[in-house]
Amino acid sequence: MNVLGIETSCDETAAAVVVEGRDVLSSVVSSQLDIHKDYGGIVPELAARAQLTAILPIVRQALAEASIGFREIDAFAVTYGPGLAGSLLVGVNVAKTLAYVRDLPLVPVNHLEAHLYANWLAGAAGEVDFPMVVLLVSGGHSELILMEGHGRYRHLGRTLDDAAGEAFDKAARLLGLGYPGGPLIQQAAEDGDVARFTLPRAWLEGSWDFSFSGLKTALLREVEPWRLPQEPVEMDPQFPFTPHRPPTFQDGFPVADLAAAFQEAVVDVLATKTIAVARETGARHIAVAGGVAANAALRERVSMTVESIAVGERPKVTVPDFTFCTDNAAMVAGAGYFLLRRGEQAGWELDVSSRAALTRREMS
Numbered sequence: 280m281n282v283l284g285i286e287t288s289c290d291e292t293a294a295a296v297v298v299e300g301r302d303v304l305s306s307v308v309s310s311q312l313d314i315h316k317d318y319g320g321i322v323p324e325l326a327a328r329a330q331l332t333a334i335l336p337i338v339r340q341a342l343a344e345a346s347i348g349f350r351e352i353d354a355f356a357v358t359y360g361p362g363l364a365g366s367l368l369v370g371v372n373v374a375k376t377l378a379y380v381r382d383l384p385l386v387p388v389n390h391l392e393a394h395l396y397a398n399w400l401a402g403a404a405g406e407v408d409f410p411m412v413v414l415l416v417s418g419g420h421s422e423l424i425l426m427e428g429h430g431r432y433r434h435l436g437r438t439l440d441d442a443a444g445e446a447f448d449k450a451a452r453l454l455g456l457g458y459p460g461g462p463l464i465q466q467a468a469e470d471g472d473v474a475r476f477t478l479p480r481a482w483l484e485g486s487w488d489f490s491f492s493g494l495k496t497a498l499l500r501e502v503e504p505w506r507l508p509q510e511p512v513e514m515d516p517q518f519p520f521t522p523h524r525p526p527t528f529q530d531g532f533p534v535a536d537l538a539a540a541f542q543e544a545v546v547d548v549l550a551t552k553t554i555a556v557a558r559e560t561g562a563r564h565i566a567v568a569g570g571v572a573a574n575a576a577l578r579e580r581v582s583m584t585v586e587s588i589a590v591g592e593r594p595k596v597t598v599p600d601f602t603f604c605t606d607n608a609a610m611v612a613g614a615g616y617f618l619l620r621r622g623e624q625a626g627w628e629l630d631v632s633s634r635a636a637l638t639r640r641e642m643s
């Protein structure tokens with residue numbers, strides 16, 4: 280079965296063709312980085328407008344790169360939430376139209392479930408052994424989920440404040456590194472001395488939740504003495520958005536060491552809690568997913584920490600291919616295939632849900 284996936288939940292416009300939830304024939308992602316970088320974050324109105332102009336050429340490109348005709352598609356899968364309402368509307372309406380024209384199934388995909396199913400793409404997970412613990416870490420979410428089977432989820436923990444990716448993004452802004460923060464912090468940390476600064480970890484003993492706001496404040500405290508005063512920003516009355524001006528620092532600002540200490544603090548908590556919860560639940564498989572799963576230190580740490588578990592009881596660890604960690608439509612098409620197999624399909628009344636949770640099936 281060939282599924283065409285569409286993803287427009289935030290600032291990426293993506294379309295992909297995936298066969299049987301695993302084989303990726305094409306995956307096209309158009310990023311709006313250039314549009315938002317001057318603001319230090321995503322401006323929702325600009326994101327929605329850019330989705331509108333990008334979507335049809337991206338769908339066409341996905342079909343062309345898959346060397347497949349529109350008539351060879353068997354179903355359309357689209358992210359309906361969570362995300363930015365204006366951006367989501369674009370994808371949902373295009374998918375609805377395509378499915379209507381071809382009289383084919385329209386599959387509504389939750390963005391979090393899509394991230395999770397990125398682990399099936401390109402055979403990354405191989406044979407999956409349930410129950411599986413999923414660490415889902417992106418710009419909007421940090422969740423520990425127990426997946427007991429396809430579509431059977433139990434929530435174990437979530438962030439009480441910032442998501443892990445959001446923490447990376449905010450830290451990068453404090454360090455004057457730019458946006459998106461994750462890859463820039465990872466890059467800066469490569470030259471850093473991880474032991475020079477010790478930043479706090481919120482272990483939240485007795486729960487599987489996360490918290491990153493204290494870490495962000497601690498980083499701010501280290502950065503503050505190095506910051507140079509900023510000139511006031513002059514607003515253009517014709518343009519309603521405040522331009523972002525990166526901070527400037529005194530010579531010798533230890534940006535690499537601070538980036539390394541920050542990354543270490545986040546990775547330490549994520550990896551330690553994931554392995555601990557896998558132990559407690561007797562999980563046979565650990566999967567990491569979401570944009571932060573692209574972080575090399577996190578990937579390495581989860582694989583390393585799992586070695587502390589005795590060989591016979593050690594869960595298998597999988598992480599999607601780098602390109603399928605951050606937002607893409609292959610993961611939407613992949614999840615769409617598994618949803619359709621379970622009979623999940625939307626009617627033409629499908630609407631976006633900017634705060635959709637992974638609650639449809641057994642999530643507490």
Ligand code: KG4
Nearest residue numbers: 417418419444461462570571573574605606
């Ligand atoms: O999954 P994603 O593309 O979008 C959301 O659903 O939010 O995740 C984006 C997030 C951003 O916060 C970005 O900084 C983070 O993933 N990210 C990373 C890395 N690459 C992307 N964080 C840490 N290390 C990376 N290499």
Ligand code: ZN
Nearest residue numbers: 417570605606
């Ligand atoms: Zn995402």
